[in-house]
Amino acid sequence: MLRELVVDSKTFRYLPVEVLKDLHLHRLRYKDPVLLFLEEYDTAYTMLTSWEKPLTTDAVVTGYPGIGKTYLLLFVLLKRLSSGLPTAVQSTKDDFILFTESGPEVYDPGDSLVDLSSGTWALADSNTSGAIKPCFNFQTSLSEVFVVQTTSPQPHRYKQWTKQREEHSANFPPLTSMTSLIIIIRWGPSARTCLALARGTPSLAAWEQKVMFTAGNFAEGELPLNDFDPSDISDVLFSIHPRDSSREIMEARIATDHILDIVLEQLTWFNAAQQADFFNIISGHPLLKSPLGNLYGKINMLDSIPMPSVPRVISLSSSMYLQDANQNSLPSYWRQVSTTTFTSLTAIVCTATMIFLVQSTVSPRYELKKLGLEFIRQHIPTSFWKNRQCCVGFIIPDKERGIQFTSTKYTILKDFLELELRYCILPVGTSDLTLSQLGKLRQPCLGLQKS
Template identity: 35%
Template sequence: MAPMLTLFCLVIDNQKVPIGNILMLQIQSDSYTPNLRNLIKDEMAPELDHLAANRLVMWKLLKPLDIRRMEDEGSFDATIKEIKLPDPKSNQASRRNGTAEVLRQIEELSVYWETSPKKGHLHLIVQVPSVNTPESIKIDLVRGTADRLYCTLWKKPLNPILAPVVVPDPKKTYMYVPQDQLSKLGVKHLDYEEEALLFRDEYILAHKAIKEWSKKRRTEKSGGVVITGHPGLEMNAGKTCFLLYLLFHRLSKGLPTAFQFLPDSFVLFTNSGVKVYAHTFDELPDGTWALANCSAKDPLPCDSFLVACRSRDAFVVQTSSPDEKRYKTWRKEYKAYTYVMDCFPLTESVALGMIHGFNDQLIKDHCEKWGPSAHIMMAHMTNPDRISRHMECVKQAAHHFVHNFGDYITDVNPTEVSHTLFTIHPKGLSSEDRQSSIGGIETSYLNRILMDKIAAKNQQEQINFYKLVSQHQWFKGSAGYILENVVLSRLCADPESKGLPCTPAQSDLPQLTIPVCQGHLNLSYKEQHSLEYLNRIRRPFCVIPTSKTSATVDATIFMDRHIITIQVTVASEHSVKETGFDEAENAKSLVKNWKSSDLRIDLMDKGDPKGKQTQNDPKVKETESNPKGKQMENKPKVKETLRISMYSAVFNVRDFSPIKSEEMWEKYRVKDTEMFEEDETPEGREVVGEAGNSNEVKMDED
């Protein structure tokens, strides 16, 4: 049997004033420090009844004090005041080179005393933290919140606390927890200050992925997942709120769940009830999900979570900004997964805004201009004065990105590129693609601000910028989008520019010069009723698709003898699948519906890069009576008509003349409403000549 220890102990407050008399404690040396704390609390009843035992801080005096001598000299209180007790969380507190050493949260007492120390001396000082400290108040409030959550949700349906919100166009219903229910539950003490909790579709997908990963925690030896995504989205954005969503669902199903609310404190929900672990360590039941939200100050889950993660008893779900520095170390050590959460789609942004009483059309207009950030949307909606400040932030971010990108291209992360300009998305929707992210510019308005900064650079600087950006997985898509807008603006709105060289996708076709088009149409390839108007427009002109669903066609140029489909690329080489139309059925449909009395369109197609002949005879014309161009017996051959080749052209950054100044850029830049908005009526469509001048579509005489 382990020897019995006899320790003399004094309990003091934060001002080192004794609380009660010296205690004589007897405890076995193989007991642990939590056992000693519980013994002290029991001996000090009722003075410490208001306090959890794990909040007591115990100090071993490295030089025990002679109790009788201090009493005889009348120096007892003064001597206690002179004892230096450092911050118990500091490294100095655990060193044995001062006057006292802090006892660890969990440690066998024999580490500190193998046998009973010298009798008649003070061996142990116990500090009682102030009851009214912010931390102690928070712990008490969390304890009350945890009790309410357990009573309301444990093994009970969520429907009683949910309310619906219906988005009108397109019609869709979302569920959310309204403000009155959140107030009753007291979740603000879990650091949730919003007026509602929207249940996003993204949460359902993430929840499903985490359930699959948690089942494999022992076979694949992974103990957790880091949930990350677009920075700056703390307002109902999907990271902090997602933990609350998980907590609600786990409680409703009666599943063991731990929720961390301080760096070293958490609350545990089990079949046995609720227990708050403040400043202490404890084992978690098997199958527990341990929910933690990291910050720059406290990037790691608490010790109890990490120990359970290592043993695979629990599965840690930590939310974090996309800055890998916060979670890279523990994720690597514990082989945790990463899950990149996507931004709000438009319907969810509208739903969130409607919950807060905002007009759905105003929300749509805002998102079309500023992007999908729920944080930015709510900030602007609640305080319009912030918009002008936000505009300055966007311009500064664009300037920084263009002028400093080369300095950190090899080690850039999303937090270094302002989220006001770029939006971070998962690479894809599969669980594997969710573990990496890409960046993008969401709106043409933000894109144009960035283009203005690029315009200030000379030709070589612009080329170098595009090349650098295209090398990074996050931004190469944005680089292509930027260049595409530059090219389309050049093609459609600069009457003084020279034509642009066109490199055909098929090497055996000759090079062409793409002319500057004085007119352009914003046309959906699905607008079959509008195609008849194309034949009446004076060539050359440019058709820009209003929908970016085609993977290979950015624009189509109609000339007298050629039709050129434009693909803009920032890469040094670019291959178009087959002829570039495997994924561009809409573009093919556009050409097939071209009508002309004296022109025939020969479509390039698989296996025939020079142009597909009509039923093997180039002299046979398609007519309404002979729609497929079949050879007819005893019929004279139709005279060969003018042939139009269809080019799938690759336009590279090195081929174009740069914008020389912001002033010149402003001269011929095409506005959003002129480039991308689709006119509902085919009659009276507008084309753009010089910037800002809208003219009626010029028609050839019938």
């Protein structure tokens, strides 16, 4: 029944069109002309088989939207049928199909007279809007039934019904760039998204606009971050991964560096107070234990971090500018003000010998702004400026990007020959530190490295 296709030394197994038609898989909401089986499905089937006992055990399979959890259920169904094993499948709230030796039968999910026989696997696809959880017959069968539910990571889809039984969870990783090179690298590992973009529906330009719009809403806090389902926006911004080889715990990450750049670009338009509030929210979300918020959280809490040669901190508002301060009262830390002049600079940090112009934007879409640099140079007392080495410090996630930033030929720097370019590595989306822990760390700019 299965056929094989070899691509780049990789062997793929699939079912041909004529076989798919005979299986009437349209009843299970499957309409594509080819059913492709991934190697990951074999791993999943082995894990499920090992969990079938004890009798009070059920399984919940979660993962990144678009990865193919529905197709996994079809794979499990075909494996069971090829071995002549009883299997029930539910993909809508209206009915379920029971496959036995006598053939398939369609039943009402509320029919109390239907009891599944011992050894039946009850497969529930909760990735559709209609079937939120396994039906009544699956949950209350008097026989020895093993329930397998595929679902998004939203807890309310599985936590309630699994309270009465022991639950195993398996979270499966997204596809790798092997299968969809450029699109996956830029837009993330969702197979559904990559196939749609490869077909041109939507176009790459339209998809980028959607990502920018979603990132803007995400940054503005219009999405319900305290209780949101990652699957709602994960095909646009997030990728959901198992945390370790046990696959019992999942975590959300910004899907790609390209999307991270877009998110950071949107965030730079907000003032420090808005940024701090936003990242306080997402830092507390159970799925976002290591957000890019650590970067901004650290920068925005500089005024509470003990720093050498910093006797006090003065935040400047619209009524107090640098020209109002003389050399003796110049603030050691200048918090970003609400003006587009400084959208690319997060802070100014002054020490006895240095002036650091801190740029925490790690997106290459943003360049140094001449207007901001001119304003700073004009309004810092001349003697103060001349007696200190001034440098622009980029806060970046890795050395490679730091070298990229500091080696860039910025056209505006020909008018600012006294400026040096340096960078400080602060990993984005990889730190497990909380904001309070970050607040105890030393200010990052003191360890700036020359390229």
